[in-house]
Amino acid sequence: xxxxxxDIKIEIKRRVFTFRVKRYDPKTNGYKxxxxxxxxxxxxxxxxALLKIxxxxxxxxxxxxxxxMGTCGSCAMVINGTPRLACETKPFELGTDVITVExxxxxxxxxxLVTDMDDFFEKHKSVDPWxxxxxxxxxxxxxxxxxxxxxxxxxxYLEFSYCIKCGACYAACPMVFLNKNYLGPQALAAAxxxxxxxxxxxxxxxxxxxxxxxxxxxxxxxxxxxxxxPKGVDPALAINLLKKSLLTGKPPAR
Amino acid sequence: MGMVAKxxxxxxxxxxxxxxxxxxxxxxxxxxxxxxxxxxxxGPHGVYEQLMNTGYMAAIFILLYAATYHAMNGxxxxxxxxxxxxxxxxxxxxxxxxxxxxxxxxxxxxxxxALSVI
Amino acid sequence: xxxxLSTKRNPPKWSLWFKGLxxxxxxxxxxxxxxxxxxxxxxxxxxxxxxxxxxxxxxxxEKIIGLIEGPQIIGNVHVGTIIEYLVALLVxxxxxNGVRLILMQYFGWGLPKPxxxxxxxxxxxxxxxxxxxxxxxxxxVVIFIVLASYVAFIG
Numbered sequence: 232x233x234x235x236x237x238d239i240k241i242e243i244k245r246r247v248f249t250f251r252v253k254r255y256d257p258k259t260n261g262y263k264x265x266x267x268x269x270x271x272x273x274x275x276x277x278x279x280a281l282l283k284i285x286x287x288x289x290x291x292x293x294x295x296x297x298x299x300m301g302t303c304g305s306c307a308m309v310i311n312g313t314p315r316l317a318c319e320t321k322p323f324e325l326g327t328d329v330i331t332v333e334x335x336x337x338x339x340x341x342x343x344l345v346t347d348m349d350d351f352f353e354k355h356k357s358v359d360p361w362x363x364x365x366x367x368x369x370x371x372x373x374x375x376x377x378x379x380x381x382x383x384x385x386x387x388y389l390e391f392s393y394c395i396k397c398g399a400c401y402a403a404c405p406m407v408f409l410n411k412n413y414l415g416p417q418a419l420a421a422a423x424x425x426x427x428x429x430x431x432x433x434x435x436x437x438x439x440x441x442x443x444x445x446x447x448x449x450x451x452x453x454x455x456x457x458x459x460x461p462k463g464v465d466p467a468l469a470i471n472l473l474k475k476s477l478l479t480g481k482p483p484a485r
Numbered sequence: 486m487g488m489v490a491k492x493x494x495x496x497x498x499x500x501x502x503x504x505x506x507x508x509x510x511x512x513x514x515x516x517x518x519x520x521x522x523x524x525x526x527x528g529p530h531g532v533y534e535q536l537m538n539t540g541y542m543a544a545i546f547i548l549l550y551a552a553t554y555h556a557m558n559g560x561x562x563x564x565x566x567x568x569x570x571x572x573x574x575x576x577x578x579x580x581x582x583x584x585x586x587x588x589x590x591x592x593x594x595x596x597x598x599a600l601s602v603i
Numbered sequence: 604x605x606x607x608l609s610t611k612r613n614p615p616k617w618s619l620w621f622k623g624l625x626x627x628x629x630x631x632x633x634x635x636x637x638x639x640x641x642x643x644x645x646x647x648x649x650x651x652x653x654x655x656x657x658x659x660x661x662x663x664x665e666k667i668i669g670l671i672e673g674p675q676i677i678g679n680v681h682v683g684t685i686i687e688y689l690v691a692l693l694v695x696x697x698x699x700n701g702v703r704l705i706l707m708q709y710f711g712w713g714l715p716k717p718x719x720x721x722x723x724x725x726x727x728x729x730x731x732x733x734x735x736x737x738x739x740x741x742x743x744v745v746i747f748i749v750l751a752s753y754v755a756f757i758g
Contacts, residue, residue, distance in 0.1 A: 255613075312618045336615040346613065390720045405629060408615045410566035427717070442492045444565050452704060453629040454728030455619065463724030468715060471727075474708040477492035478499065499705045506698050513691060513751075519758035520687065521679040524668055526661040533661075549647070556640035563637055584644065591656070592647045598657015 244273040248322045250280060252292065253333040255340035265289065271322050277332065278306050278317035281344075293343035301461060304397030308344050309333040314399035316461045335402035337411075351398050354414045357440050358422035363433025378430035387484055391424035391469050393462040400456030400466050406449050413449040414440065416456035416466030423469035426476075429485040438477075447473045498558045501551040508548040515541060536603050542596070549592040557585040624737055625728050628700050635693040642690055680756055688755045695747040699740040707736070 250267045267284045278296055285292045296306040299318045306317040310332055311325055322330055338346035364370050400416040401407055407415045422441050426434040441447055450470045457467040476483050515535055516523045525531045535541055561581045565574065620626040653659075653667035673682035706712040713732035727733060 309616055312616050333616070334613050336613045339610065339612050386719055387717055390717050393720070403619060405615070405620050405626060406566070411612070412569055413566070442490055444491060444562070446491070448491050448495055448562065449566060451629045451632060453620070453623070453626045454726060455623065455626060457726035457728055458623070460726070463720045463726070465727050468717065468727040471708055471714055472717075475711050475714065478496050478709045499709050502701050502705055506702055509694060509698065513694070516754050517758070518754065519679070520684055520755045522758075526664045532664060552643050556643045559636045560640045563633065588644060588647050591651045594657050595651035595654040599654045599659045602657070602659060
């Protein structure tokens with residue numbers, strides 16, 4: 232073991248990248264571009280670079296982040312034209328010397344790269360993304376019976392449960408741009424995730440929101456949400472499965 | 486159109502879509518082999534011949550109704566995506582229904598009249 | 604907060620949408636649908652007028668259609684022929700792509716099943732059955748263009 236460990240050679244490359252950052256200024260209510268040159272290694276991420284810029288060049292640059300490891304979903308931003316997590320994108324792997332960083336589209340700006348996620352979270356909440364039982368007391372009082380689940384039942388919703396609510400799909404969706412009341416890929420994927428859970432009994436309650444002009448029917452399947460999702464959640468598949476359920480009258484497979 | 490579930494509207498949107506593939510296919514196939522000849526009144530493959538063809542005229546009637554529903558529902562969806570508001574939503578529904586009924590009436594009158602005269 | 608928050612959303616990245624086939628199909632489906640709906644209204648009114656609203660005569664038909672067809676360009680081809688040709692192309696793309704969506708969303712044909720995700724993750728629009736659908740749409744449209752060109756310009 233110890234000899235194998237000694238064999239691993241970590242090669243560190245260094246290069247200076249130019250970061251073009253699109254910044255929203257709440258004082259003037261407009262956007263401006265700032266350019267920074269910063270040296271990063273091949274093991275550092277865009278978020279590392281932005282924090283380095285903040286520490287050494289421009290303390291006024293506003294970035295939102297928390298976990299730095301793709302778990303919290305705070306640092307989604309548009310990097311080289313595609314919404315991604317800054318903490319999971321390495322400048323060396325982007326293949327360009329000039330890296331453009333912009334705040335997420337379809338969301339209201341607060342400052343620089345920080346966006347207002349209120350609408351996004353409101354839409355998420357509107358689909359009741361939690362376990363709903365017909366008997367509300369049962370889940371708190373009858374603790375001797377639990378809700379069993381088989382492997383197959385788990386796989387019905389598992390891939391949709393990896394969502395970290397970063398808003399990348401929401402920013403990428405052309406229909407959210409066209410229809411600003413559209414629930415968006417994230418909320419609908421969450422609706423499917425809970426409706427396809429065999430422990431949940433709330434599908435009928437969610438229909439009022441899902442089956443509306445601003446629900447699944449605003450989706451026209453460009454699949455951009457699935458292509459940009461950093462967690463592989465595939466909201467487009469969830470929306471198509473919801474549409475199938477609504478059209479055929481059969482609730483999601485659970 | 487608050488009283489009808491959107492999924493019911495869309496189910497018919499999809500069903501009429503499938504019907505339209507067939508009847509629009511027939512409608513376009515009757516332009517064969519020459520578009521110009523197919524819109525002449527007389528002559529082979531002309532309009533008179535098309536009006537005399539019972540099967541084709543049945544397809545045209547279905548086309549009129551299916552296309553009107555499909556187009557009006559699609560237009561409504563698009564208009565509600567572009568903008569939403571209390572008055573806008575009602576106005577869209579009213580305009581869509583009026584235009585749809587108008588097309589159906591005009592088309593039916595023209596086709597039934599043409600069939601009974603010929 | 605001293606400043607008032609902006610009420611306008613950040614502008615979209617159009618380049619993100621212009622590089623994918625799915626996005627082009629979406630844009631085309633929306634735009635062609637709107638154009639075809641407007642065309643349906645015009646087409647019904649014009650043909651009904653040409654049929655003299657139920658009292659058809661060869662004379663009214665030739666007069667109205669001659670008016671709509673417009674000036675001759677070359678051989679059999681009029682301005683109206685070109686317009687109808689382009690509308691037929693819209694119908695072909697809208698129809699071929701529409702059938703794809705209906706088969707997938709109504710009947711579930713080619714729709715992947717949810718599964719345990721493994722790296723590298725392939726989003727559903729990039730899965731094989733979905734790509735086959737999209738290539739079929741393109742093939743159908745190309746065949747249609749060949750037939751429509753013959754009918755409009757040669758036949």
